[in-house]
Amino acid sequence: xxxxxxxxxxxEYITRVRKRAFVVLTLLVxxxxxxxxxxxxxxxxSDETIDIVxxxxxSGLNVASRLVSTPQLQFRAVGGTLAEAKQxxxxxxxxxxxxxxxxxxxxxxxxxxxFGKGNVSLSKENRVQTALTDAFAELKMQKSGLTQTQLxxxxxxxxxSSVSVDETGxxxxxxxxxxxxxxxxxxxxxxxxxxxxxVQIMRGVGEEKSSRVMEVMLSAVKPFDLMMGKIVGIAAVxxxxxxxxxxxxxxxxxxxxxxxxxGDQPARTEVAARPASPAASTTAAxxxxxxxxxxxxxxxxxxxxxxxxxxLFDMLHKLNIPIGTIVFxxxxxxxxxxxxxxxxxxxxxxxxxxxxDTQQFMFPITMPLILSYVVxxxxxxxxxxxxxxxxxxxxxxxxxxxxxIRLPFGVPMWxxxxxxxxxxxxFVGTVWVAAxxxxxxxxxxxxxxTYKELSKWMxxxx
Amino acid sequence: MQQVNSRPILEAREVxxxxxxxxxxxxxxxxxPERSIFGLLGPNGxxxxxxIRIITQITGADSGEILFRGEKLxxxxxxxxxxxxxxxxxxxxxxxxxxxxxxxxxRGLSRADAVQRIKSWLARFDIKAWAEKNxxxxxxxxxxxxxxxxxxxxxxxxxxxxxxxxxxxxxxxxLIKDEILRLRDEGATIIxxxxxxxxxxxxxxxxxxxxxxxxxxxxxxxxxxxxxxTNTYEVEGQGRLLVVHPDFEVxxxxxxxxxxxxxxxxxxxxxxxxxxxRFLIGQVQIHAFREQIPSINEIFIRRVRETMPETLQETANxxx
Numbered sequence: 001x002x003x004x005x006x007x008x009x010x011x012e013y014i015t016r017v018r019k020r021a022f023v024v025l026t027l028l029v030x031x032x033x034x035x036x037x038x039x040x041x042x043x044x045x046s047d048e049t050i051d052i053v054x055x056x057x058x059s060g061l062n063v064a065s066r067l068v069s070t071p072q073l074q075f076r077a078v079g080g081t082l083a084e085a086k087q088x089x090x091x092x093x094x095x096x097x098x099x100x101x102x103x104x105x106x107x108x109x110x111x112x113x114x115f116g117k118g119n120v121s122l123s124k125e126n127r128v129q130t131a132l133t134d135a136f137a138e139l140k141m142q143k144s145g146l147t148q149t150q151l152x153x154x155x156x157x158x159x160x161s162s163v164s165v166d167e168t169g170x171x172x173x174x175x176x177x178x179x180x181x182x183x184x185x186x187x188x189x190x191x192x193x194x195x196x197x198x199v200q201i202m203r204g205v206g207e208e209k210s211s212r213v214m215e216v217m218l219s220a221v222k223p224f225d226l227m228m229g230k231i232v233g234i235a236a237v238x239x240x241x242x243x244x245x246x247x248x249x250x251x252x253x254x255x256x257x258x259x260x261x262x263g264d265q266p267a268r269t270e271v272a273a274r275p276a277s278p279a280a281s282t283t284a285a286x287x288x289x290x291x292x293x294x295x296x297x298x299x300x301x302x303x304x305x306x307x308x309x310x311x312l313f314d315m316l317h318k319l320n321i322p323i324g325t326i327v328f329x330x331x332x333x334x335x336x337x338x339x340x341x342x343x344x345x346x347x348x349x350x351x352x353x354x355x356x357d358t359q360q361f362m363f364p365i366t367m368p369l370i371l372s373y374v375v376x377x378x379x380x381x382x383x384x385x386x387x388x389x390x391x392x393x394x395x396x397x398x399x400x401x402x403x404x405i406r407l408p409f410g411v412p413m414w415x416x417x418x419x420x421x422x423x424x425x426x427f428v429g430t431v432w433v434a435a436x437x438x439x440x441x442x443x444x445x446x447x448x449x450t451y452k453e454l455s456k457w458m459x460x461x462x
Numbered sequence: 463m464q465q466v467n468s469r470p471i472l473e474a475r476e477v478x479x480x481x482x483x484x485x486x487x488x489x490x491x492x493x494x495p496e497r498s499i500f501g502l503l504g505p506n507g508x509x510x511x512x513x514i515r516i517i518t519q520i521t522g523a524d525s526g527e528i529l530f531r532g533e534k535l536x537x538x539x540x541x542x543x544x545x546x547x548x549x550x551x552x553x554x555x556x557x558x559x560x561x562x563x564x565x566x567x568x569r570g571l572s573r574a575d576a577v578q579r580i581k582s583w584l585a586r587f588d589i590k591a592w593a594e595k596n597x598x599x600x601x602x603x604x605x606x607x608x609x610x611x612x613x614x615x616x617x618x619x620x621x622x623x624x625x626x627x628x629x630x631x632x633x634x635x636x637l638i639k640d641e642i643l644r645l646r647d648e649g650a651t652i653i654x655x656x657x658x659x660x661x662x663x664x665x666x667x668x669x670x671x672x673x674x675x676x677x678x679x680x681x682x683x684x685x686x687x688x689x690x691x692t693n694t695y696e697v698e699g700q701g702r703l704l705v706v707h708p709d710f711e712v713x714x715x716x717x718x719x720x721x722x723x724x725x726x727x728x729x730x731x732x733x734x735x736x737x738x739x740r741f742l743i744g745q746v747q748i749h750a751f752r753e754q755i756p757s758i759n760e761i762f763i764r765r766v767r768e769t770m771p772e773t774l775q776e777t778a779n780x781x782x
Contacts, residue, residue: 007567207554215545
């Protein structure tokens with residue numbers, strides 16, 4: 001009776017998609033994401049601003065010229081009295097004033113002060129501290145007889161680049177930040193999808209039960225079709241919602257935010273709105289602030305924008321992140337995990353009379369899901385090839401979350417195949433169990449159901 | 463009453479159904495004649511709903527079989543059966559029109575046909591204005607009407623109504639009664655299931671009595687009544703009633719004011735009511751004379767008393 005199954009799924013889909021809550025949520029979330037992105041963007045932007053530190057050097061050791069400016073921190077020597085300097089750094093909105101008092105000894109520099117506006121942040125203080133330490137080290141070394149040229153050579157930076165090696169020995173750039181970001185985003189998506197829509201299945205079954213429409217339905221449709229129709233219909237609702245969120249978020253971040261920020265740093269905000277791709281900043285947003293003109297020019301040009309997304313994929317490719325496997329794996333675990341848990345949620349909805357009674361049955365169902373989420377972030381993300389990661393990505397109840405975390409780091413083919421095979425067995429199993437509980441439970445009223453009772457239901461005949 | 467057709471539309475043979483704690487049906491056999499109104503009667507918990515759920519294929523029997531027009535009951539019959547459960551219920555947040563369309567399609571009706579019939583049924587019940595309303599916005603009685611439409615929309619040849627008149631006010635109950643009779647006249651077979659036997663006995667062509675998972679009695683209503691007739695007549699009149707006659711026996715006699723009386727007199731074999739009348743006319747003024755016809759309820763109780771061991775008679779007594 002495939003057509004009845006489709007009718008059921010269609011009804012579940014249409015009645016839900018038409019609900020006001022669905023429309024509101026669909027429109028609201030992208031705005032929230034865009035707003036959040038804007039917020040993060042602003043934060044990141046303020047974090048990236050260059051701090052200018054005034055230096056008032058009375059020591060006579062010429063420390064000011066030895067302080068090395070970094071992209072985040074620029075030193076600027078100022079003259080005048082200390083009092084004047086204190087006023088001028090505030091007036092000019094500089095980050096602070098470094099005061100090196102007269103009679104400072106390079107061996108035991110005492111009395112150096114840093115005046116900041118309000119409380120001085122630890123990171124700012126650290127940067128100033130580092131620059132000072134380096135400056136004094138140089139000073140001492142010069143005093144001990146090194147020439148300026150020798151000093152310059154000493155100062156040479158050692159660039160460090162991570163390279164990932166795959167099984168065939170091909171070497172590629174590696175960026176653990178991007179990989180971790182993608183892994184987290186996939187896990188969060190699957191986790192929330194299963195939870196949000198699993199609970200909807202449970203509620204839907206509960207509604208049918210409490211409104212007593214169940215008996216009418218069952219005289220026309222097989223319980224299995226009714227259950228699966230609901231599960232599939234709700235999955236379609238979820239997919240629709242995610243698709244719309246994706247499209248609208250993209251629209252909101254690429255149209256609304258640049259309008260709001262007046263073309264300021266579009267690439268950065270876009271990236272912030274999509275946590276999965278923090279690395280895009282390195283491709284799409286070259287050193288911000290100081291070339292704001294270039295950035296706003298880029299924003300004006302839609303072709304460039306498309307390039308930014310193309311660039312993201314380029315970069316993922318360069319980073320040896322298996323995009324194909326991730327997309328395939330994500331869809332497989334997304335659907336497999338949802339079906340597995342969805343069936344169980346449906347069974348819980350069928351087993352109880354009252355939505356408030358669901359707690360005792362919800363707990364064992366949500367346990368493995370929550371466990372895989374927590375362990376996923378605390379253990380698997382750090383050691384994606386460890387034994388915990390392996391076993392959790394094999395067990396069907398935990399594999400949907402555990403395996404998608406591992407996917408961006410690269411998973412051996414046999415493990416992926418075995419895990420998906422087990423997941424398929426897993427959901428066939430839970431659907432079977434759930435269908436039996438469902439079939440009996442939906443017509444059972446006024447009974448407090450226990451686990452013992454549930455286990456008996458499995459073996460009831462037709 | 464409709465002529466009862468010989469060929470059964472539905473036949474149950476030795477149907478048994480056990481649940482974990484109790485037996486719901488213990489070898490129940492019955493036949494429902496086509497184009498008739500069939501009463502499935504019995505007290506609460508007798509097994510009526512279990513039997514109906516097996517007929518509507520919501521559950522299966524443990525053993526025994528159900529034949530629909532001589533064919534073993536299977537999912538292809540779903541479209542030919544309409545079912546109004548005792549516990550009424552519709553999707554609360556769905557519009558009346560859409561809900562009817564959905565249920566009709568699930569029973570195998572095409573969309574176009576369903577739309578057409580929904581229109582004509584809503585017009586017949588004068589509830590066209592409700593089509594765009596959510597079910598939860600309707601009163602309980604209105605919902606019942608909608609549910610009745612949902613039950614018969616796909617023109618089932620077998621309509622099963624569980625406690626059909628509960629929840630209807632007298633006006634709507636009559637409306638539904640008329641519709642049921644019309645459907646029967648148009649060729650449908652109707653099974654009534656109820657524990658309130660008096661509410662349907664005048665409509666039923668034949669009945670089956672079920673008690674404690676057993677069928678106690680079945681057959682055409684007229685035949686059952688005749689079978690349980692005791693040849694007793696009620697007489698009301700004025701005068702001194704004194705019956706000393708080999709053919710007549712006074713079962714009960716009550717004196718009333720002003721020399722009036724009420725009596726129940728049983729005729730012995732061979733005597734006719736006219737013999738009794740002739741005998742009485744000589745002595746008293748007769749104001750009323752009628753045969754005492756047992757109601758289905760009385761027959762049921764008698765039958766249960768006869769067939770059940772003493773310990774179970776409490777059930778029967780409780781019904782009195």
